[in-house]
Amino acid sequence: MKKMNFFSTGILFAFIALTLANCGGDKENAIDKPKPEENSCDGVNAKFAANVLPLIQDKCQHCHTPGGIAPFALQTYDQIKAKASNIKDAAVINSRMPKGGPALTAAEKKILGCWIDGGALNN
Numbered sequence: 001m002k003k004m005n006f007f008s009t010g011i012l013f014a015f016i017a018l019t020l021a022n023c024g025g026d027k028e029n030a031i032d033k034p035k036p037e038e039n040s041c042d043g044v045n046a047k048f049a050a051n052v053l054p055l056i057q058d059k060c061q062h063c064h065t066p067g068g069i070a071p072f073a074l075q076t077y078d079q080i081k082a083k084a085s086n087i088k089d090a091a092v093i094n095s096r097m098p099k100g101g102p103a104l105t106a107a108e109k110k111i112l113g114c115w116i117d118g119g120a121l122n123n
């Protein structure tokens with residue numbers, strides 16, 4: 001019985017030690033490097049010509065074209081910039097667009113959302 005208690009106490013101490021070690025580690029990480037989702041546009045370098053336009057050509061323009069089934073075209077920078085906040089709402093936040101799906105992938109949403117958050121520049 002005594003042996004058993006000693007053994008259990010050992011496990012208990014090991015458990016406490018591990019728990020404390022883990023807590024300390026988490027705290028340090030939280031201070032030193034914020035979780036990726038808190039700064040989700042950090043390191044995302046989304047450019048209009050290289051990233052955004054090809055994405056919109058691929059995922060939006062078969063409807064958002066003059067004479068297409070969508071009520072406005074998304075072809076030029078000016079057209080896209082004018083609708084930037086609607087585009088973010090429709091395709092990044094709520095996945096209403098592309099109409100009928102499939103929704104943009106997480107990576108595509110990041111490109112579009114971070115480009116818009118960065119001021120929707122013609123870059």
Ligand code: HEC
Pocket residue numbers: 056059060061062063064069070071083086087089090091096097098099100104
């Ligand atoms: C299959 C055709 C189709 C595709 C693909 C499509 N749209 Fe649309 N879109 C429409 C139609 C039709 C409307 C008119 C409103 C409606 O019917 O919902 C519309 C409306 C919109 C609107 C305004 C209304 C709203 O819901 O906010 C935005 C913004 C928009 N589309 C953005 C996009 C973006 C960005 C893409 C590509 C990621 C895209 N759409 C792809 C058909 C499409």
